Amino acid sequence: MEVNKDIGDGIKHRLKDLHKAPDVMVWTKIEADLKKKKKRRFLFFLLPTIGLSLILLLIFKIKTDKKEATIKTDAISNTSINKVKNTTTISTKINFSKSNNNTTSIDSNAIGSITVKQNNQLNNNNNNNNNNTSTNKYQTNRNSKFKNNTSKPTNTSGYNFLNKTNNTTKLKTTTSGNTTKKQKIIPADSLITSTVKKDLLALKKQADSISKKQVLKQKKAVKTDSINQKIIKKWSVMPYASLDYFGSLNHATKDNTSTNYGIKLSYLATEDISLRIGVAKLDLNFTSNEDTYNFTEEISYYEIPLEIKQRILKGKANTSIIAGVSYLMLDKASIYTDGIENNLQIESIENTNMSINLGLGFDTLLLKKLHFVLEPMFKYHFKPLENRLDSKTYTLSILGGLEYKF
Amino acid sequence: MELEQLIKACRKNNLKAQGDLYQKYKDTLYILCLKYSKNSDEAQDNLHDSFIEIFNSIKKYKGKGSFEGWIKRITINQAINKYKKERPFNIEINNDILEDTTVTEDDLDIKLDSILTCIQELPDQYRLVFNLYQLDNYSHKEIASLLNISESTSKSNLHRAKAILKEKITKLNPSKPKLYYGS
Known part of the structure; x- marks a missing residue:
């Protein structure tokens, strides 16, 4: 007697013996697709990497440029300060020469020596030693000149007017022996020296104040720039x-x-x-x-x-x-x-x-x-x-x- | 290579390991694809898509449950997705007519290829429901969810698929003309 069974169960049972294999081409296509996908995956990671690298490179470049710019700014500001100093020196020199020409008959050597000193004083404090040396030089010269010219005290044109009060005192001390001559000498000498000294002091003060002001201005500007940069x-x-x-x-x-x-x-x-x-x-x-x-x-x-x-x-x-x-x-x-x-x-x-x-x-x-x-x-x-x-x-x-x- | 090592290598997109894995499971999955498809060409397409999906998703396989079960599920999902993409409209047939779906062993004594052809010739939704329920042990509830149909539709589709199969198989085996009625 034949046994009835559900067709679904019957088919399931029969299909257990089914053996089939796909065409070789299936794997060839899968392999090709997988290789393609690998390439795409590589690009997918490559693109953001390139993007990120470019951004980092840009940041690095910008930072490097900024550093260079800061160094340049510093150099420029230093140069400008020096320029200001030099300009002050030159202007002082010119003014001084003019004033000398107008007021007294001071010889060109004296003017030259004054301007040299003025320059030295303005240029750098480090040059103080040199100034002192040159002052001493002048002092020595003056003294020797004085010694030689005691009989002709009016001939003061060869005097170096850079000498300070103490030098004048020295001058006074050395000439104390001859009072009449002294009386003649003193007014002329003191007149010239006092006028020149006044002029010198005034000019010095003026030059100092101008140079200081300009240097301060420059410094302030530099400071303001740096402050502004920090504020951003x-x-x-x-x-x-x-x-x-x-x-x-x-x-x-x-x-x-x-x-x-x-x-x-x-x-x-x-x-x-x-x-x-x-x-x-x-x-x-x-x-x-x-x-x-x-x-x-x-x-x-x-x-x-x-x-x-x-x-x-x-x-x-x-x-x-x-x-x-x-x-x-x-x-x-x-x-x-x-x-x-x-x-x-x-x-x-x-x-x-x-x-x-x-x-x-x-x-x-x-x-x-x-x-x-x-x-x-x-x-x-x-x-x-x-x-x-x-x-x-x-x-x-x-x-x-x-x-x-x- | 052990299966676990093979899976690990496939996760690293090792092409050789992927080839080995393909060789290991190609026949099993091909038979599955044949049952869910209309013909061998479509089955090979499904097999290709399934393996691509397996290699893409292998990182998601956490080692819980059988690997073969996991790749079979992916293959079935591929077939269902393809059906959903291609179907022109949804068939919602609730046929209440109860036909006999029993056969004798002699009725099924035909070539396996013929049985397979009978399954492939079923209407798409019937074929899917028959395969899912009868051959791959899905419940009607699961089928309803997967195919977006009601459970009763799934049951009805299954019954109708069996009836069609019986008709086809008995036609292929004329030596056994006797039909059994009543379930």
Whole structure:
């Protein structure tokens, strides 16, 4: 008697003996695809590495340039201070010569020696020893001259007027023996010396004050520059949130409200260019319709944006252009089919992704160090969010944040 | 190479290990693909896609449960995904007519290729439900969730698939013209 059995069980039992092998070409194609994917994976990691290296190189270059600029500024400021000193010396020399010409018949040698001394005094304090030596020289000369010319005391034209009061005292002491001559000599000598001395002192004071003022001004300017440089806030931190419209270039989607929130750290590389890195959470939420079913997908990524921001317009509200890339790491994904959770397609969602970011930035000062920032951004994802759909996806977002500079 | 080492090497995208893994499981998965597909060409396409997906997702395999079970599930999912992509509309047939789906052993005494062809010729949704329930031990609840149909539809589809198979198989074996009615 034949035994009846369910056809399903019968087929299952029979198929256990089925032996089949696929065509060799299947592996050839798999192998080719795997090699292609390897190349793509290599590029996927190569691109951000190149981007990061370029940013680091840029930072390094900017820093090096700044150092060079600071050294140059220092050199320029030193040169200008020296220039100021020299100019003062020259002007003093000219004035002094003029005044001498007008007032007395002081010979050119005397003027020359005075200007030399003046120069020496103004140029550097380190030259004091030299000055002293030269003064002594003059003193010695004067004394010898005096000794030789005691009978002709009126002939004072050969005197060196640089001698100070103590020298005059010496002069007085040496001539104390002859009172009549002394009386004649003293007024003439004292007249000339006192006028010249006064002029000298006045000029010295004037020259000193001018040079000091100018040096001080220069120093102040340098100081102010350095202070100003320090005041510029190099770093800033910006917590932000954005509302994103998620879309696909080759698949119709709906209910595309997505959110993105995080924090960005910026470094002001130059006056107008800032580099920034951040960390954010990107929650994509969208529904696609396949046949009669609605597939609602909730995909959450950790986003690491690397961006360059270039200010193009200054004003109450600064305008900038932004370009960069974001590295995306899958956090979690859920797919619902008409409300029922379905883990079927999750395996086809990429674990990592990248996006190219382009946008505009507007910022305005709210408080002392606090700026309000508004940035409309466009982000195009390099890889499809789902291999199953091969979707070319993008996000359009409006980012709002508060930037604190420090 | 041990399976565990093979999996580790595949996680590092070692092409040789991937080739070895393919050689180890290609026949098992190919038979699975044949049952879920309309023909051998489609089965080979599915096999290709399945292995690509296996190598892409192998990092997600945590070693819990059988590896063979895991790769079979991926292969079945690939077949279902392909069906979902291609189907023009969803079939929601709740046929209450109860047909006899029993056969004798002699009825099934035909070539294995013929039995396979009969399965492949089933309408897509029937074939999927029959394979999932009858050959791969999925419950109607699981099938309903996977195919986005109701449990009753799944049951009905299964019954209808069996009826069609019986009809085809008995036609292929004319020496046994007797049909059994009643379940």
